[in-house]
Amino acid sequence: MYEFKYHRPATVRQAANLLVKNEDSKLIAGGHTLVPVMKQRLASPPHLVDLSHIEGLNGIEMKGRALVIGATARHADVATSAIVGEAIPALAELAAMIGDPAVRHRGTMGGSLANNDPTADYPAAVLALGATIVTNKRRLKPEEFFQGLFSTALESDEIITRVMFPVPKKAAYIKFRNQASRYALVGVFVAKRPSDVRVAVTGAGANGVFRINSFEEALKKRFSHKVLEGLTISPEGLNSDLHGSAEYRAHLISVLTRRAVEAATAKA
């Protein structure tokens, strides 16, 4: 690991000022992506700004009809929160599938979203549920926020503060793990919302998380796994690597979407 200067702001405003003042700063909260990358010397930020001491940034609460989760809420907090379990059980279940218990004690929702790893779980939930990502500057829809592999709309002095999830009627997340890394080879989040149905896929897209309009249209007419029979997705634009071909991932997406719809239906 290369040297860096460590900063511990008490407020989001202080943190943002530090980002402005120190070029190439990196934010850290749980550190479970950044620390490994720094240890491998793949990143060498001269300044680290630690968000984990900012009060009020890790809250979980209902505000009106939205579930609001603070950026530094840890995966274990989301997985075990009674509020999340009540409002969007699929989101709590997703959080309980991230990494392992020790990783879940450190990793944060904001960190996962800001990193936008193409195999991360949270991006699928945010996209399918149509959540709003709130920063110190603005509110972003997932379609604007996610911009491809490890890339987001966040500006260099912009900090995610919370994520607002509208409560769906039904939802489920099904993940097919890579047997070695345990990351999502393919993960599908299905959400039946009051006005539409969304299907978001992580792990498979060459350009990160994406939606499947054809599946969504079919499910909007009737929310049943049966309407997906015979529907397939083209392997074009899907990842192909030693873990699985694009064709294999395309097949998994169809299967997992059916399973997610079944799981969402069974839950309600």
Add this chain to the structure above:
Amino acid sequence: MAKISLIVNGKPVTANVDPRTLLVQFLRENLRLTGTHVGCDTSQCGACVVHIDGKAVKSCTTLLVMADGHEVRTIEGLAPDGAPLHPMQEAFREHHGLQCGFCTPGMIMTAVDLVHRRGHELSDEVIREELEGNLCRCTGYQNIVQSIAAGAKAMAKSDLA
């Protein structure tokens, strides 16, 4: 340099450290608490698991500065020196929950955290699922799972948490 102060195994510790210092380095090299091991050094194997504020974390992936002001517990802190072992340690001894022993401190710290979170009656399925982040390269899982189930029960009757 960064000034830090934390509680390690019940004792206050202060130090002036390079912010790059990992929690595991500080525990092993500064405090000489070498029960916590470095296995993969990439947060996968779990040999480095310690507790921060009672929760299992991987100390190879935690910067020491991020543990500043918190309470850290290592395998050495489970039972006082010279006293009987912690029930989870005793269960690993009794059920031979180790072969080479390298993964054992992490296994035990993960197991104690597991009992704190999920109680004293643990099915094999739950134990195996919860060991997702702890690897035993001797593949001695059978006895490790037995040890944890027995240790969880024994913890219910013990004063040691």
